Amino acid sequence: MNGNRTIGILGGMGPLATADLYHKIILATPARRDQDHLHVIIDADPTIPDRSAALRGEGPDALPGLLASARRLQLAGADFITIPCNTAHAFLPALRPHLGVPVLDMIAATADRVLADFPAARRVGILAYRGTIETGLYHHALRDRGLEPLSPSPEDQRRLVDAAIDGVKANDTGPAMGALLAEAGGTLVAAGAEVLLAACTEIPIVLTPAMVPAPLLDPTRVLAEAAVREARAPALTAPAFVAGAGG
Amino acid sequence: MNGNRTIGILGGMGPLATADLYHKIILATPARRDQDHLHVIIDADPTIPDRSAALRGEGPDALPGLLASARRLQLAGADFITIPCNTAHAFLPALRPHLGVPVLDMIAATADRVLADFPAARRVGILAYRGTIETGLYHHALRDRGLEPLSPSPEDQRRLVDAAIDGVKANDTGPAMGALLAEAGGTLVAAGAEVLLAACTEIPIVLTPAMVPAPLLDPTRVLAEAAVREARAPALTAPAFVAGAGG
Known part of the structure; x- marks a missing residue:
């Protein structure tokens, strides 16, 4: 080990978003050669049930799968865990007490x-999957900081945002998916x-800042940084939330 | 688990190549939703010593680090292992007897x-890092199949190929690096x-097929497929090479 901490990525939700976070971690790392990079361990388990369906009570609970994946990461040596899935952050309060390592919070960081x-800025537009919108995670985090969240109409949410995200999850990363999201973003602005x-x-994979008429903040990049x-910090700054026994 | 096997990626050599293999595995997977994808576990440990230097006897042995990473993957549940680093394949004969799971051979597959x-085709041009050229891995694999390997002159190797690969490893993925490789490829054709x-x-990250005057085969894509x-196979087809005890 080179004195740095090992990053765990609890991934697979979806896989392209996991690859995107890993790529952004690499690009955010000051490095001249392989040995300057950080130790990253990724567990991308596709069998974790759909988070949105679980939160609506319409599918199996996602917590056991999330917990099993987090424990595999801890066992393999991860010093802290990142989760490149906004909706999965709804499970953070239930997940954290069972882990012996901190989990970074992408939503608070954003x-x-x-x-x-x-x-x-006072008003912040939210482009997110319906599961995330339904959890109110970003709405709460923004309001807690005195900001006003705006989200698309139910019709725009379904026709533009959810349709584009479903497309990316099915490996359709073409310009049509980005155009749907750009239309939703333009309406919010x-x-x-x-x-x-x-x-x-999944959004930053097909929507670039140049495609919308306001600054576009990418939580995946915020999480990577x-x-x-x-x-690389001398001591962990993330709260550990350790209540139960570590895996 | 969904009846498929778990893919282990022994990565970090370099990190961008690891992200590239993972991305290509995702794109090669027939999937309509997160749950259709494959379980992938990645261990990207940057402290594995430089493989080329180790093979030249000018640096610490890379085998202990490769073995530790492979064992972490096995412990976390990988059913077989892939290594997105050509030079590291020189360590395969030493690595395999210590593992309880098969390691796919990217070079034989290519x-x-x-x-x-x-x-x-009879003559095959090899664009590779000097460490790979020095091991003769591709030369042997091609000659074993009745093909004639061609590689750049020592001067082109240093000035064009190694310079471009070192650039990508340092996160320089701009067009200048691709141009160096295109010149070397044009000379081989x-x-x-x-x-x-x-x-x-690192090469496919900056060199695209359109930039060279002959078909360009990407071993990372071959390995991903x-x-x-x-x-997804009903039974493992890769030879297991199991001689020692599994981790």
């Missing part, structure tokens, strides 16, 4: 980043949003 | 693929190569 990078969140890990900082 | 996809191998996992086939 809301903090809005304040830091766009101090004049017209309604007053000064910043947009690409608050589903937080993970690199945490791995 | 040479087999040349025969299958380009049956008329002028010397008679009918097919080119992008035989270093082999891994998906192996994970």
